[in-house]
Amino acid sequence: xxxxxxxxxxxxxxxxxxxxxxYGYIIHLYRSEKKGxxxxxxxxNIALDDNITSTPVEDKPASxxx
Amino acid sequence: xQSNAALEYDYSLAKKFTFLTILFGFLAMVVGxxxxxxxxxxxxxxxxxxxxxxxxxxxxxxxxxxxGFTVSGIFATWFYLGQRVLKVSIAESKFLMxxxxxxxxxxxxxxxxxxxxxxxxYSTSKEYAQYEWPFDIVVVLIWVLWGVNMMGLIGIRxxxxxxxxxxxxxxxxxxxxxxxxxxxxxxxTYFASGGLGDPIHSVSMYAGTNDALVQxxxxxxxxxxxxxxxxVGMIYYFLPKESxxxxxxxxxSLLSFWGLMFxxxxxxxxxxxWSTVPDWMQTMGSAFSIVLILPSWGSAINMLLTMKGEWNxxxxxxxxxxxxxASTFYMxxxxxGPIQAIRSVNAIxxxxxxxxxHVHDGVLGWVVFMIMAAIFxxxxxxxxxxxxxxxxxxxxxxxxxxxxxxxxxSMWIAGITQGMMWRAVDEYGNLMYSFIDTVTxxxxxxxxxxxxxxxxxxxxxxFAYNIYKTMTSGRVxxxxxxxxxxxx
Ligand code: HEM
Numbered sequence: 001x002x003x004x005x006x007x008x009x010x011x012x013x014x015x016x017x018x019x020x021x022x023y024g025y026i027i028h029l030y031r032s033e034k035k036g037x038x039x040x041x042x043x044x045n046i047a048l049d050d051n052i053t054s055t056p057v058e059d060k061p062a063s064x065x066x
Numbered sequence: 067x068q069s070n071a072a073l074e075y076d077y078s079l080a081k082k083f084t085f086l087t088i089l090f091g092f093l094a095m096v097v098g099x100x101x102x103x104x105x106x107x108x109x110x111x112x113x114x115x116x117x118x119x120x121x122x123x124x125x126x127x128x129x130x131x132x133x134g135f136t137v138s139g140i141f142a143t144w145f146y147l148g149q150r151v152l153k154v155s156i157a158e159s160k161f162l163m164x165x166x167x168x169x170x171x172x173x174x175x176x177x178x179x180x181x182x183x184x185x186x187x188y189s190t191s192k193e194y195a196q197y198e199w200p201f202d203i204v205v206v207l208i209w210v211l212w213g214v215n216m217m218g219l220i221g222i223r224x225x226x227x228x229x230x231x232x233x234x235x236x237x238x239x240x241x242x243x244x245x246x247x248x249x250x251x252x253x254x255t256y257f258a259s260g261g262l263g264d265p266i267h268s269v270s271m272y273a274g275t276n277d278a279l280v281q282x283x284x285x286x287x288x289x290x291x292x293x294x295x296x297x298v299g300m301i302y303y304f305l306p307k308e309s310x311x312x313x314x315x316x317x318x319s320l321l322s323f324w325g326l327m328f329x330x331x332x333x334x335x336x337x338x339x340w341s342t343v344p345d346w347m348q349t350m351g352s353a354f355s356i357v358l359i360l361p362s363w364g365s366a367i368n369m370l371l372t373m374k375g376e377w378n379x380x381x382x383x384x385x386x387x388x389x390x391x392a393s394t395f396y397m398x399x400x401x402x403g404p405i406q407a408i409r410s411v412n413a414i415x416x417x418x419x420x421x422x423x424h425v426h427d428g429v430l431g432w433v434v435f436m437i438m439a440a441i442f443x444x445x446x447x448x449x450x451x452x453x454x455x456x457x458x459x460x461x462x463x464x465x466x467x468x469x470x471x472x473x474x475x476s477m478w479i480a481g482i483t484q485g486m487m488w489r490a491v492d493e494y495g496n497l498m499y500s501f502i503d504t505v506t507x508x509x510x511x512x513x514x515x516x517x518x519x520x521x522x523x524x525x526x527x528x529f530a531y532n533i534y535k536t537m538t539s540g541r542v543x544x545x546x547x548x549x550x551x552x553x554x
Contacts, residue, residue: 033333044312058227
């Protein structure tokens, strides 16, 4: 197998890997919302309510969230 | 950090970069209109000796548009919305303020010097990477300063969740940093040869097909991380904020983000179809270009759906018009690009005027419209004054929209005519036309494009005037508007 062929296969498997990751991400997003772990849509309010005195939508770092 | 009542967002940096956006936008478009006119009327090449020729001016047009206008717009909007979505004032950190100001002055002086160097004929001859090595170093410095500033602001934020726009600005920062560094690897010949030739001159570290591959991996992704990613970041903030409607689907915005990141980087070889790069790589470029429709349309549709139930705003708020048109043009150019990346279509389209046609429905309809809309939205907040004239804005909108349509339709016709004429053969297999035949046929379309340039430039001057009048004589606002931008 010469280098071109290896590159070709590498590209193919990389693509497959990325596709699986991306689909996995969709499932992750919907599942964690269904289970009530996260509400992604509330983050949309960050743009709407953005005065410096507004209460942050999320004021704890991810590690301390319950 | 304690919150205190007098805390306010600091817009001084956003204002400074807004001025530069307008200045460089004007310069880029004056030169763009001039070179468009030169293509229609070649005598215009001889106005200023060597300094006025198409070959000198074209890189000035492209680099000023990309690194002058668009990048200033990215900085201006970052220094505005970055603070707001992170709910922290940049003035809370002296360090970040000083850094931002150094970034501004280095950028301003560096961009002017780099433009002058192009005028003097210093060029690496790699598209969008023409700046010679000393300027590349300045670009890298500016970029690092911006990166440190952005990370610093994120570091002191109150809002712990990073709004989707911040992701896009971060991606812009990382993407451009990586691309710029790799593509501009070059050896200054003067130093490498022990003092021969011009100290500013350099040669690329890559050669032949590899050079072409790195160049178009860069060139295509310069479009991705300069013209797409940060502009999407802008619309995700400014459209919801202006309309008072949260993003239609935040999940879709996250998904399109990762989709865009995954796919874009692989599509660059569509610039090298039918060339000497390996076959599988060309196929990959085409395939990924087509897949790219999905994340692109994902963002655009998300934006249009954000207006669901609120379409009345489109008729009575010209700013919404600008943004909705911008996302529509984004959809147009992200379907057009993949079509051009299909091999058989590319065989006709490559090297023709259809390509600049495609570039400009993207940049004029999407990039410039969005940046102008952002500045219109920011101005009343930054200057605490109402927009000077809604009527002027409406007129500008229609003038520029017509100009964009004239630009790309004339280039579609010109490009396809050109492509068909180049490959036309008679019954014996001889080429039917010589090059000059195509030039003659294309003349009217070039003239139409030059006219569209004049119209678009006029619109931009109206925009600049409107902002100037807003700053100096708009009605003073007693409090910051929450959503809709007030205009007289
Ligand atoms: C008044 C508005 C403008 C006019 C009349 C104009 C005109 C032109 C012309 C005549 C060319 C050369 C095409 C060729 O070589 O055949 C060009 C190239 C280009 N322009 Fe513009 N331009 C305008 C605005 C802009 C803006 C605002 C941007 C970016 C934000 C931009 C980005 C580019 C790029 C990237 C290219 C290179 C395209 C390629 O290599 O295919 N232009 N423009």
